[in-house]
Amino acid sequence: MSANRFAFFNGEFIPIEQAQVSVMTAALNYGLGVFEGIRAYWNANDAQLYVFHLREHMERLKRSCAIMFMELPYSVDDLCNLTVELLRREGFREDAYIRPLVFKSDHTIAVRLNNMTDAFALYAVPFGQYIPGSAVRACVSSWRRIEDNIMPSRAKVSGGYVNSALAKTEALLNGYDEAIVLGSDGQVSEASAANLYIVRHGALVTPPITSDIRASGGIVPCGGAWSGADVSRLVHAGVCSAIREKSHAGSLDHRRSAHADREARQSVA
Numbered sequence: 001m002s003a004n005r006f007a008f009f010n011g012e013f014i015p016i017e018q019a020q021v022s023v024m025t026a027a028l029n030y031g032l033g034v035f036e037g038i039r040a041y042w043n044a045n046d047a048q049l050y051v052f053h054l055r056e057h058m059e060r061l062k063r064s065c066a067i068m069f070m071e072l073p074y075s076v077d078d079l080c081n082l083t084v085e086l087l088r089r090e091g092f093r094e095d096a097y098i099r100p101l102v103f104k105s106d107h108t109i110a111v112r113l114n115n116m117t118d119a120f121a122l123y124a125v126p127f128g129q130y131i132p133g134s135a136v137r138a139c140v141s142s143w144r145r146i147e148d149n150i151m152p153s154r155a156k157v158s159g160g161y162v163n164s165a166l167a168k169t170e171a172l173l174n175g176y177d178e179a180i181v182l183g184s185d186g187q188v189s190e191a192s193a194a195n196l197y198i199v200r201h202g203a204l205v206t207p208p209i210t211s212d213i214r215a216s217g218g219i220v221p222c223g224g225a226w227s228g229a230d231v232s233r234l235v236h237a238g239v240c241s242a243i244r245e246k247s248h249a250g251s252l253d254h255r256r257s258a259h260a261d262r263e264a265r266q267s268v269a
């Protein structure tokens, strides 16, 4: 049995078991969906669940919809209110993960985005740490990041996650935790499904937006491209996303990171 009980689907709150789609759904066949992943943190002292950057995520969902010819009958305010109502109904007293999903719901063989029906689903699940432990063992992937002019890499498009899944699977099968994915120009882009950052003058900076990164809240894309050959810079890096939060690089292609070095020195001292 699922730990969550409800979904908002086709305009109403229903039991999660009833939120079903047909095998003929276009989104299932062709990846024609956009979504968000939003964290909520349980604060036992306040007995409250606090949602992390809810509005910013819903604004990005609307931008993804615009790129993918999808129309939502809900404003950002509506989406935030629906989320709060869902969480109220679920009554989680632990951390949770919220998934709004907009998708092409027609049962058709045609591959297109216009003149199609858009459906909206929203559900949430109890969710702790995504990957236990904080230091990530990363490798440089043999897969390249999808370019924005091949598929909108700035939008959170369901079909784009084939790229993420391939990179992540290769990394896992080769004994690593995470993949660092380069762009077709050989410059550093992202982790498999997370932003990469380095700390510069106290601020987190990512590769530039022109490296086909997924722009996300709270992180400032930096000016210069990160060279794939410049591995020494990357071992000072970390990965972050809503789902996996923030983790330091433990190593990159077997080179120990600055963070891991510091921890090793502290454990000897």
Ligand SMILES: Cc1ncc(COP(=O)(O)O)c(C=O)c1O
Pocket: 037, 164, 190, 191, 192, 193, 194, 195, 213, 214, 215, 216, 217, 240, 241, 242, 243
């Ligand atoms: C490809 C990719 N880049 C970056 C991110 C980070 O985005 P966010 O911080 O909004 O989770 C994600 C998150 O899933 C992602 O899939």
